[in-house]
Amino acid sequence: MQKLVNIGILAIAVTFASCGAKTDDGTLAAKKAKLESLKKEVAALESDIAKTDTAAGKEERPKLVTIDTLKPSGFTHYIDLQGKVESVNVSNVTPRTQPGQVKAVFVKTGDIVSKGQVLLQLDDVVAKQNLRAAEQGLGSLKAQLDLAKEVYRRRKNLLDQGIGTEVQVLSDKTSVDSYESQLKSAQENVKLAQEQVNFTTVRSDLDGVADVVNIRVGETFSGANQIRIVNTHDLKITTQIPENYLGRVHVGSHVKVTLPDINRTIDAIVTVAGKLIDQDSRSFYIEAKIPSDKDFHPNQLALVKIQDYSAPGAYTVPLNTVQTDEKGKYVMVAVTEKQKVIAKKRAVVIGELYGDRIEIKSGLQTGDHVIVDGYQSLYENQLLTTDAR
Template sequence: MKLNIHNMRNRVLTVTVLSSLVLLMAACGGKAKKDPLTEKKAELEKLKAEQKTLAEKVGTLQDEIDKLDPTSANANAKLVTIKPIGPGAFNHFIDLRGKIDAYNVANVAPRGQGGFVKAVYVKQGDQVKKGEVLLKLDDAVLRQSLTAAQQQLSGVKAQLDQAQSIYQRQQNLWKQNIGTEIQVLNAKTNMEALQSQYNAAKANISLAQEQVNTTNVISEISGVVNAVNVKVGEFFNGAQQIQVVNNNDLKVTVNVPENYIDRVKMGSTLMVTLPESNNKTISTKVNVAGKLIDPITRSFYVEGKIPVDKDIRANQMAMVRIEDYAVPDAITIPVNTLQTDDKGKFVLVAVEEKGKLIARKRPVEIGELYGDQLEVKNGLSAGENIITEGFQSLYDGQRVTLANP
């Protein structure tokens, strides 16, 4: 009996110890650690709620003070500068570097095999017309061939005249029943053979004359002689030794990055500025848009025609702005007025409430940016006054006063 009581006491003690351990573990484990991010978010929301409540209390208290002391109405207001918002044209451009090029640039070449230069009739900078002779090649051998062809023609002509006379006589005799028919036919055949020789001799003269003419090197276009890299006595073969440029037919060319392939098309506006010509600006349109992407530069080629201007030259550098986006009645703001918080992008506007000027947040949806102007697609309306200076430390509902009343 004593043994059983002893065993029961041990069992009770064991159960008691185990229960204590379970309670202790539950007490320790029940207080689980919270996620630091969750705690910080909760603390932020709490502070925002307190800030809102505090701002309301400050506003109410300030209103009460203003009623008792009107001179203090603007004492605590933040000094700001505002700008009215109004719709207007907004244009976005792609700024690139291009150059002026000529539609017609001719590297003069000989019409024959080339030859040694006997005379040069132009110099760099001369204005020339289409068909004008620029230089003369040695033509001594070709003139000898021409002289020989002319002499051959003279001999054949004499023989042809004689054959025609004989044929005429034979015909007259045959009509008088003198002679034979075969004599008439032989005279006619001889005359026709000589006529063929005469025609061939004339063709040879034309060919020889044309060969002589090829020694006169002419310009195929009208323009300005841009380069003369050949002298008398040197061999001329047309390897870019004389170049003529037509400055009256110019174009601007530019390579556009391929990421703008859907925004730059035929008809896009080009604003061309020439830094070396007193920043002269020319407006034109894209009239050629390449269909091939350069595998090295990852760009495509566009060009636009340039009007005639004596001060513009081929290969001149140009700053090119390509208009790829335009809105005629857009709302725009200075880009530095845009702010961001945890809820997104916003700006501050000055709003009159109960006879007081108050700063209010306006969440906005932004569009394109060009220069310092930012397009606002949603969130602002024409007629509102955006705070452009002094907005950095403002909060929603804070009283403001104008630096530019």
């Protein structure tokens, strides 16, 4: 168009100059001056046209963008929380009877102990005295029972020979029955007294480590946080889940546990999910068992990722590629039309978000070229040049 303008204006100028040459009014110098003036007017017109007619300018340069070819990759959402390692079995050792004075301590903090191992010896003087008294009473009753049985045997033999009365025999039989009953009670008393003696020897209820030993000889052992045994071979992860996830976390949910201080990540399954919501924290309790390992310790910090949603065949895109206009959410894609690569908007329906990836429920399909870099300020049908990831 600009060339046509130039040719038209020059033609007018030449015609005007030719017409002027046929008159006698102008000299050759005047005609040249007139032509130079016309050339300046043409240049000014060209400048004005270039400013207002953008189509007459240079051809549009394509914008460089980076694309990612879409394919199903699956999507998994996790709840990120903090938990800790705990022992499944923790024993706070207590006396089986009344508190007693400590005569000997056989364990110290950090010792590995086995089930049944002796931890403390309490004062057993009174218990042993009671045992001896019970055993003496049992012995006396046994002697009286033996005598009563012998009397009953003899009276019965005499009665069989017609000597004596049946009333005497029945009385002797009653005495035997009474002593036998007393003997059973005495035997129970001996067992109880023996247990009281046994209880003065404090033993571990499980295999584990003596996590707390806060008792010394001469002190009274009452069991108030004085000895604690922790089983380090049977461990679990515990954490609190916000109540808004109550319907999404349950027994069987998959868990990824990271122990940051030793840089270890393990997979686990929720084995217990509480049904009670804590009134203060508005959360509920879960636990997941983990395997035994020498590097795992009770109360160790754990980063817990609980899987609460999974879509195996889902499409995902980087979160920052999803934009919003008056019609809703969209992403920019690169398409080829008439042998040119141009930008197009694709309206999308989004799903769950985790990390820097967001699930696309609809609007995209396999093979779409999603613009993941350079999408800012793109407009519909803008010419592109692409760099594939």
